[in-house]
Amino acid sequence: MKLQRRGGLPLYRQVEQELRRRVEGGELAPGSRLPTEAALSAELGVNRLTVRHAFAELARAGILHARQGVGTFVTEAHPATDVTIRADEYEIRAEGATWEHVEIPGLREETIGTARDGCADARAVLGLDGPLRRVDTLTSHEGRPWLVSSYWVGEERFPDLPAELEVHGSPVAALVGQHGLVLHHVWRSFAAAAASVADAALLDVAPGSPLLVREGLNRDADGVPTVFVRRRCRSDRVRFVLRHDGG
Amino acid sequence: MKLQRRGGLPLYRQVEQELRRRVEGGELAPGSRLPTEAALSAELGVNRLTVRHAFAELARAGILHARQGVGTFVTEAHPATDVTIRADEYEIRAEGATWEHVEIPGLREETIGTARDGCADARAVLGLDGPLRRVDTLTSHEGRPWLVSSYWVGEERFPDLPAELEVHGSPVAALVGQHGLVLHHVWRSFAAAAASVADAALLDVAPGSPLLVREGLNRDADGVPTVFVRRRCRSDRVRFVLRHDGG
DNA sequence: AAGTGGTCTAGACCACACC
DNA sequence: GTGTGGTCTAGACCACTTC
Numbered sequence A, B: 001m002k003l004q005r006r007g008g009l010p011l012y013r014q015v016e017q018e019l020r021r022r023v024e025g026g027e028l029a030p031g032s033r034l035p036t037e038a039a040l041s042a043e044l045g046v047n048r049l050t051v052r053h054a055f056a057e058l059a060r061a062g063i064l065h066a067r068q069g070v071g072t073f074v075t076e077a078h079p080a081t082d083v084t085i086r087a088d089e090y091e092i093r094a095e096g097a098t099w100e101h102v103e104i105p106g107l108r109e110e111t112i113g114t115a116r117d118g119c120a121d122a123r124a125v126l127g128l129d130g131p132l133r134r135v136d137t138l139t140s141h142e143g144r145p146w147l148v149s150s151y152w153v154g155e156e157r158f159p160d161l162p163a164e165l166e167v168h169g170s171p172v173a174a175l176v177g178q179h180g181l182v183l184h185h186v187w188r189s190f191a192a193a194a195a196s197v198a199d200a201a202l203l204d205v206a207p208g209s210p211l212l213v214r215e216g217l218n219r220d221a222d223g224v225p226t227v228f229v230r231r232r233c234r235s236d237r238v239r240f241v242l243r244h245d246g247g
Numbered sequence C: 001a002a003g004t005g006g007t008c009t010a011g012a013c014c015a016c017a018c019c
Numbered sequence D: 001g002t003g004t005g006g007t008c009t010a011g012a013c014c015a016c017t018t019c
Helices: A011-024 A037-044 A048-060 A120-126 A161-168 A171-179 A197-203 B011-024 B037-044 B048-060 B120-126 B161-168 B171-179 B197-203
Strands: A064-067 A071-074 A081-085 A107-116 A132-141 A144-154 A184-194 A210-219 A225-233 A238-243 B064-067 B071-074 B081-085 B107-116 B132-141 B144-154 B184-194 B210-219 B225-233 B238-243
Touching: A011 A037, A011 A048, A037 A048, A048 A064, A107 A144, A107 A161, A120 A132, A120 A144, A120 A225, A132 A161, A144 A171, A144 A197, A161 A171, A171 A225, A184 B184, A210 A238, A210 B210, B011 B037, B011 B048, B037 B048, B048 B064, B107 B144, B107 B161, B120 B132, B120 B144, B120 B225, B132 B161, B144 B171, B144 B197, B161 B171, B171 B225, B210 B238
Parallel strands: A081 A238, B081 B238
Antiparallel strands: A064 A071, A107 A132, A132 A144, A144 A225, A184 A210, A184 B210, A184 B238, A210 A225, A210 B184, A238 B184, B064 B071, B107 B132, B132 B144, B144 B225, B184 B210, B210 B225
8 A cells, every 4th residue: 555645634634544543443453563663664665764653643633653673553452440539538548559539459659759849839839938848659450550649748747758658658657657747639630741751661652642630739627738649640541530429 | 242052951952051041131021022033143153053953942931921923922921810619519600700609790701613523531530421512612811821621521422512503612511501501520631742733823822832631520510421511721921729728 | 682662863855834 | 035944864883782
């Protein structure tokens, strides 16, 4: 088959459509390897860069994923796990397999770094002038990365947090376990953003892939803003659901 | 300045960093036009395609936007409008400037098309075997596109919906106004996805840009699933906030 | 060593906006 | 017409995985 630019549709869009057709039609099964870029380039009669352009679009759409030195594969579409959220106020727990009040066996959050950091957004919502500490974590389910989180807390209030992370693993566990804090949600927000290079590497997606961004502010029992968190989530693996059926 | 590939960082990443630096440092002001691709290519000593690669990444990140025949501009970052949502059940209203119970003057939803459509997701959540009707709308605020929505309803239950859209403008307004329906939320979900070519054109973003996807199922007063909606939202213009402070 | 995807170049032509 | 971004090509070399 030779593609050519007839009307308005660019060649790389035609390649994209052709590949979507093959995937949806079952010609390319989930998990299978696609023809190499050079092979498709020859087959379709277009330049290899044109094929790559189409591949990149499909990778961002979550349909393909490339592995350097190995090949390009059709992504196997496992349905995302629903995480149910509730608006009625409740205490935040830090038990291992529980998240947003859902029991999810195999879920694990690990600290991947911490630093003094003066993010303006965090400073504003926490209402703090002093130094802030940021803790970054990676949450995975059965070894598959689900989301990365950044937590900000006032450093003057929790000066020993870095050491406590060694014991408790995650920052919320440290705050709850070490300091006996009772945390509540003040608000949670939902947005979307392109994956940074760093987040993309942690989450095993292409840089620029769409991520769900879930921010939140937590207060302690006295109503003092205590933790600001920004999560970047792989939307193909975890989905947030707000239920209204009283469940 | 001549960029060259020293260590591991690809040239287009270096160009990206350099431009981020100029934007964050105020050297390139919001709304201003960047140097042309050819000019930057010459200045940095790299190929024009390498500059384009960097531009594309920054466009997806929402930092730049290109206008064919005109130039590439630094995006002016207006803070997104917060749309507060509540989990406690309530009636869905279809008044002009109200959305998710927030009064937003200048907000307008217009129908852009309708078709018979058998989306499997919609059929599953609505629990219908018969034909479905899809209605697509564009919601804008003061002329700026905020989000596109697709609504699915059972065609057998609402056979005259296309004609009613002419009168009421939007599908929810038609269902509430013409049929006197009382709609309630069953659930709402949040995810992220890359913009399709069609959505990108409607929302005036680059194809592949990250969008917030807000799905929802609505029931009537008898508890019968009635409307399934999938919204694709520009996250730089509208943000969903779940408040827990009793507001 | 061989084969894959990742990066980069030079050059060309096209589509579009503006003058 | 001029200048901008959008598309496409041919060719080269690099980085990585696998054999």
